[in-house]
Amino acid sequence: MLLYHGSNVQISKIDLSKSKPNKDFGSGFYLSDDFEQAKEMAKFKSEVFGGIPTVMEYEFDESSAEKSALKILKFSEYSKEWAEFVFKNRAFDSSEIKNEYDIVIGPIANDKVGAQIRRLIENDIDFDTFLRRIKYMKGLTLQYFFGTEKALSFLKFKRSVSQ
Helix, strand or coil, X not given: CEEEEEECCCCCCCCHHHCCCCCCCCCCEEEECCHHHHHHHHHHHHHHHCCCCEEEEEEECXXXXXXXXXXXXXXXXXXXXXXXXXXXXXXXXXXXXXXXXXXXXXXXXXXXXXXXXHHHHCCCCCHHHHHHHCECCCCCCEEEEECCHHHHCCEEEEEEEEC
């Protein structure tokens, strides 16, 4: 299957040490199964950080990954379990909390997650409201998290497209 990563720079080699903490599924390399979503991310990163919007395309050998000894977690829809996992990774210092999975597949949360986490922690909203508010506004789009070098071995770079 084809997956896409949007950035403001060309990434020739994935370096997990450069991954940012406090993302939906933890610190790792993220891709989308939706080219347009990756393109939007590339444009956003370029506007904020400079650089050239670039979408990299990768082939993911999902069936081989599933047959391997990798620990894979899948969320096929927005659910309480998904929201709890996102909350755990986003709300706490994820440099101290490392999830146990090599690959996590699940819905993208919307860009306003931080504000909703604060409201939940401060008891301004309940968990059902939190779940409803962190759903990606453009509908269900899956993201693919690769958190280990072993997981990255199932990705093959195909090409790069500057936007």
